[in-house]
Amino acid sequence: MWGTGVLKGMAVTIKNFFDTYTSKNGIFTVEYPEKRLPEKERFRNFPILVYDEKPEELRCVACDICAKECPPKCITIVKAKDAQGKPLKQPEVFDIDFTVCMNCGICEETCPFDAIYMDHEFELAEYDRMDALIYKKERLSRPWTHFEKIRPTDAKEINERRAKDATKTAAAVKPAPPQASNQQT
Amino acid sequence: MTNTIETQTRPSLSTQQLEVSIGPQHPSTHGVFRMNVVLDGETIVKLKPVMGYLHRNHEQLAENMSWLGSMPYTDRLDYFCSMTNNIAYALAVEKLMGIDVPERAQYIRVIMAELTRLVNHTALVGFLLNDLGAFFTPVLYAFREREKILDLFESVAGSRMMCNYMRFGGVKLDLPDGFVDCAKAIVDNYPPFLEEMERLLTKNEILMARCQNVGILLKDLAVNASVTGPVLRASGVNYDIRKIDKYGIYDRFDFKVPLGTVGDVYDRYYVRILEMRESLKILRQAFKELSAGPVISQKGLIAAKSPRNMKVPAGDAYGRIEAPKGELGFYIVSEGGTKPYRYHVRAPSFINLTILEDMCLGHKVADAIIILGSIDIVLGEVDR
Amino acid sequence: MLDPRFRGSDIKECMENLDQIFVQAKRTVMNLAESVLPQPLVLLVSMLISIGVIAAIGPVIMMYLTWLERKVVGRIQNRIGPNRVGKFGLLQPIADGIKMLTKEDIVPEGADHILHFLSPVLVVVPALLVLGLLPWGRNMAAVDLQVGLLLFFAITSTGTLSIFLGAWGSRNKFSLLGALRAVAQLISYEIPQVFSAVVVIMHTQTISIVEIVNAQPGFNWFVFTPWGFTGLVLFYIASVAECNRTPFDLPEAESEIVAGFHTEYSGMKFALFYMAEFLQVFSLSALAAALFLGGWQGPFLPSWIWFFLKTYGLIFIMLWFRGTFPRLRVDQLMGFAWKFLLPMSMINIVVVGIWTYASPIVAWVLGILIIAISFGVLAKLNTRYHIERNRKFILAE
Numbered sequence: 001m002w003g004t005g006v007l008k009g010m011a012v013t014i015k016n017f018f019d020t021y022t023s024k025n026g027i028f029t030v031e032y033p034e035k036r037l038p039e040k041e042r043f044r045n046f047p048i049l050v051y052d053e054k055p056e057e058l059r060c061v062a063c064d065i066c067a068k069e070c071p072p073k074c075i076t077i078v079k080a081k082d083a084q085g086k087p088l089k090q091p092e093v094f095d096i097d098f099t100v101c102m103n104c105g106i107c108e109e110t111c112p113f114d115a116i117y118m119d120h121e122f123e124l125a126e127y128d129r130m131d132a133l134i135y136k137k138e139r140l141s142r143p144w145t146h147f148e149k150i151r152p153t154d155a156k157e158i159n160e161r162r163a164k165d166a167t168k169t170a171a172a173v174k175p176a177p178p179q180a181s182n183q184q185t
Numbered sequence: 186m187t188n189t190i191e192t193q194t195r196p197s198l199s200t201q202q203l204e205v206s207i208g209p210q211h212p213s214t215h216g217v218f219r220m221n222v223v224l225d226g227e228t229i230v231k232l233k234p235v236m237g238y239l240h241r242n243h244e245q246l247a248e249n250m251s252w253l254g255s256m257p258y259t260d261r262l263d264y265f266c267s268m269t270n271n272i273a274y275a276l277a278v279e280k281l282m283g284i285d286v287p288e289r290a291q292y293i294r295v296i297m298a299e300l301t302r303l304v305n306h307t308a309l310v311g312f313l314l315n316d317l318g319a320f321f322t323p324v325l326y327a328f329r330e331r332e333k334i335l336d337l338f339e340s341v342a343g344s345r346m347m348c349n350y351m352r353f354g355g356v357k358l359d360l361p362d363g364f365v366d367c368a369k370a371i372v373d374n375y376p377p378f379l380e381e382m383e384r385l386l387t388k389n390e391i392l393m394a395r396c397q398n399v400g401i402l403l404k405d406l407a408v409n410a411s412v413t414g415p416v417l418r419a420s421g422v423n424y425d426i427r428k429i430d431k432y433g434i435y436d437r438f439d440f441k442v443p444l445g446t447v448g449d450v451y452d453r454y455y456v457r458i459l460e461m462r463e464s465l466k467i468l469r470q471a472f473k474e475l476s477a478g479p480v481i482s483q484k485g486l487i488a489a490k491s492p493r494n495m496k497v498p499a500g501d502a503y504g505r506i507e508a509p510k511g512e513l514g515f516y517i518v519s520e521g522g523t524k525p526y527r528y529h530v531r532a533p534s535f536i537n538l539t540i541l542e543d544m545c546l547g548h549k550v551a552d553a554i555i556i557l558g559s560i561d562i563v564l565g566e567v568d569r
Numbered sequence: 570m571l572d573p574r575f576r577g578s579d580i581k582e583c584m585e586n587l588d589q590i591f592v593q594a595k596r597t598v599m600n601l602a603e604s605v606l607p608q609p610l611v612l613l614v615s616m617l618i619s620i621g622v623i624a625a626i627g628p629v630i631m632m633y634l635t636w637l638e639r640k641v642v643g644r645i646q647n648r649i650g651p652n653r654v655g656k657f658g659l660l661q662p663i664a665d666g667i668k669m670l671t672k673e674d675i676v677p678e679g680a681d682h683i684l685h686f687l688s689p690v691l692v693v694v695p696a697l698l699v700l701g702l703l704p705w706g707r708n709m710a711a712v713d714l715q716v717g718l719l720l721f722f723a724i725t726s727t728g729t730l731s732i733f734l735g736a737w738g739s740r741n742k743f744s745l746l747g748a749l750r751a752v753a754q755l756i757s758y759e760i761p762q763v764f765s766a767v768v769v770i771m772h773t774q775t776i777s778i779v780e781i782v783n784a785q786p787g788f789n790w791f792v793f794t795p796w797g798f799t800g801l802v803l804f805y806i807a808s809v810a811e812c813n814r815t816p817f818d819l820p821e822a823e824s825e826i827v828a829g830f831h832t833e834y835s836g837m838k839f840a841l842f843y844m845a846e847f848l849q850v851f852s853l854s855a856l857a858a859a860l861f862l863g864g865w866q867g868p869f870l871p872s873w874i875w876f877f878l879k880t881y882g883l884i885f886i887m888l889w890f891r892g893t894f895p896r897l898r899v900d901q902l903m904g905f906a907w908k909f910l911l912p913m914s915m916i917n918i919v920v921v922g923i924w925t926y927a928s929p930i931v932a933w934v935l936g937i938l939i940i941a942i943s944f945g946v947l948a949k950l951n952t953r954y955h956i957e958r959n960r961k962f963i964l965a966e
């Protein structure tokens with residue numbers, strides 16, 4: 001009634017004004033291109049396909065599970081075929097439409113072969129909105145070391161599980177169906 | 186039905202009513218919303234909300250998708266509170282499937298829901314002040330705090346706003362290391378921030394003059410229009426689904442439900458501030474009682490690994506929670522298949538919006554804007 | 570070590586030279602002109618120099634006020650503000666200017682083309698014109714008119730007309746609403762503004778701005794009297810409303826009527842509206858400084874530095890307001906002008922009357938008493954039906 005509330009409000013704002021000069025936490029913004037916030041390990045943006053050694057030998061076996069699970073259906077997979085026309089366990093085409101993908105991470109969760117993961121890369125702007133935003137297989141593939149670098153905790157866990165599975169499959173005469181083995185984890 | 190008020194006929198000067206279309210491109214309609222307003226001078230004599238500009242076919246999409254497939258889409262309903270949207274949807278499906286949620290997952294859900302309430306109410310107070318004409322200062326102070334909680338969400342779920350964190354029977358992943366300490370620090374730093382905000386706003390004479398006795402929503406009308414959430418409680422109706430349904434583990438927490446007495450914009454503003462303080466109380470208790478254990482039940486884990494093959498028994502279920510904006514309900518009908526037969530969202534923003542005209546009539550244009558702001562709508566949820 | 574002879578008088582002389590540096594500069598040019606040109610043309614040269622300087626300084630002030638506003642409001646909001654173009658973003662206004670100039674100039678289809686074009690020009694002219702009346706420093710007013718203050722108010726009040734012109738010409742409902750608000754607001758607030766300036770006229774018995782400043786030598790600024798302080802506060806609040814600034818920015822209320830009277834303006838025309846607003850901010854702050862804060866009067870520093878210090882101090886408060894307050898409603902805005910500012914400024918006139926005739930102690934006590942009591946009564950009466958300070962909230966189970 002006497003204008004005290006108004007004056008108190010002004011005191012709050014002037015305090016914030018001077019805090020930006022005196023206090024270390026005064027300015028809250030980060031000057032983006034030069035400075036960056038630390039990346040969270042679980043941060044997910046866009047899928048990548050991982051390979052162990054050579055970029056041609058992706059872990060992906062073109063099973064089409066992720067394409068079927070993807071809610072907006074942004075993944076297109078075509079199985080590779082050898083000279084005789086027999087289907088191979090690798091993709092000929094693996095396209096992800098960036099304009100459709102909604103970064104939900106369901107592909108990563110449902111993949112039984114540890115082949116597709118969400119990357120941390122987020123500066124993905126392009127000048128061409130037609131072709132450049134359809135990510136081909138070559139552009140999606142990253143080495144496993146890259147994944148180990150961005151998500152060390154997850155990578156450790158996955159490595160351990162894969163090593164265990166490998167010994168198990170080596171012991172068994174017939175390889176266990178991958179999906180069943182995955183469900184037990 | 187025409188309810189144009191006859192303007193007094195003056196002997197020499199005749200006046201004309203002015204029809205203004207506020208929106209869909211307007212700085213303060215919180216998205217693409219339109220109000221067709223008939224004005225007599227500056228006074229509103231008629232107001233018609235027009236919505237649907239952001240319709241994305243959410244319900245139909247969900248009916249053509251696996252049960253889990255629509256979980257990320259629920260993030261995009263009320264994009265301020267994706268966590269609570271996830272919880273409500275998961276609750277409905279869990280009811281139908283009869284899956285239990287492990288103890289730890291229940292606590293995680295409560296923590297996420299209350300953090301979301303903080304995010305939503307903080308941002309709302311800021312935006313309301315923007316509607317009142319403050320030049321972004323309260324909204325940026327609000328965002329300063331909101332950002333910290335969103336960082337927490339990012340560290341848990343991988344995304345700041347589109348969390349996609351809940352799964353049927355639990356949550357997607359366990360809390361990362363150091364999460365509880367971070368969250369505790371944020372909760373401890375929240376009361377000073379709220380006090381700063383209140384010093385800036387609550388007793389400000391301009392704010393009080395603008396908000397008090399503006400857009401009064403009477404108890405009866407509020408109940409009849411099935412308004413829920415802080416808008417209803419500001420009118421003095423004690424209705425909080427956390428208390429009534431006691432879904433999840435809300436019966437274990439000790440918290441109060443703040444109620445307003447007048448039901449104007451000021452009450453709606455202040456009830457939210459009080460609610461944030463209650464949320465902080467719940468959070469403190471939840472951190473104390475959080476125990477180790479699995480975060481998703483076995484059945485849920487299998488379903489999450491292969492959503493395509495997840496079948497839900499035939500029947501229907503309605504899962505509702507107290508979302509920050511009001512009662513958020515998901516009504517689903519299953520025929521026993523891998524897709525819902527019918528999927529309906531009871532969106533609190535949409536239903537709270539229906540009484541906009543009743544609150545605005547007789548007030549000035551500027552009041553209509555703040556009344557709209559005080560209802561707290563998100564167009565993603567209104568239009569779905 | 571400083572030469573012991575270089576003390577006192579030298580520094581004083583140096584300061585005096587610095588004080589009169591612009592006056593000297595003009596005199597040098599004039600002397601040159603006198604030696605070359607015939608007598609009637611010399612007067613013209615003198616006028617052209619003053620006009621040139623003011624016409625050049627106006628846009629510069631406006632450009633750097635936009636920079637200052639963005640910086641100050643940014644800091645208030647825990648941000649840095651512009652920092653990309655040039656050091657500290659100092660070239661940002663120039664980048665903005667280039668952007669504004671190269672932008673497409675859109676004229677709505679149904680608009681009145683002549684009015685739409687004329688209005689931004691007309692709105693800038695009075696804002697630039699009044700800069701000539703300001704005393705920028707000792708001997709530094711472009712024109713020292715005997716009726717300076719009167720002319721100042723007369724010129725600034727024409728701004729209302731061009732605002733209405735522009736809004737009417739753009740044929741937009743939001744513009745129309747904004748224009749109606751602008752006219753109502755500017756006319757209402759002019760009255761308390763002039764009334765609160767009247768106290769100074771009564772005390773100094775002159776309406777020349779230069780004379781008013783001369784009447785406050787040293788630290789004898791009017792703000793250190795009860796009527797002067799009240800006058801400054803009232804004048805300042807009314808000035809904020811005159812400039813359409815927060816919390817009285819209803820004519821261009823962004824969240825309500827998009828951009829009010831300049832909704833349909835783009836490019837350079839929009840920039841001209843902004844220029845008028847910022848120049849008005851500057852000139853009214855300068856006038857408030859001249860009337861109540863002693864203008865360029867002050868010890869040690871050169872007079873023009875004092876002038877800019879005081880003016881920018883007042884401008885800073887306006888920016889501070891902008892970073893803090895929500896906006897008033899139309900009826901409250903009108904109520905505030907007519908029911909609070911106007912009676913308050915009238916009571917202030919009574920106080921200055923007492924000040925003139927009573928002995929100093931009586932005048933101080935009586936002045937403070939009258940102002941405090943009337944402020945209390947008016948505040949109480951005004952907020953009685955609008956504000957409920959301690960509202961009850963229930964914490965239910």
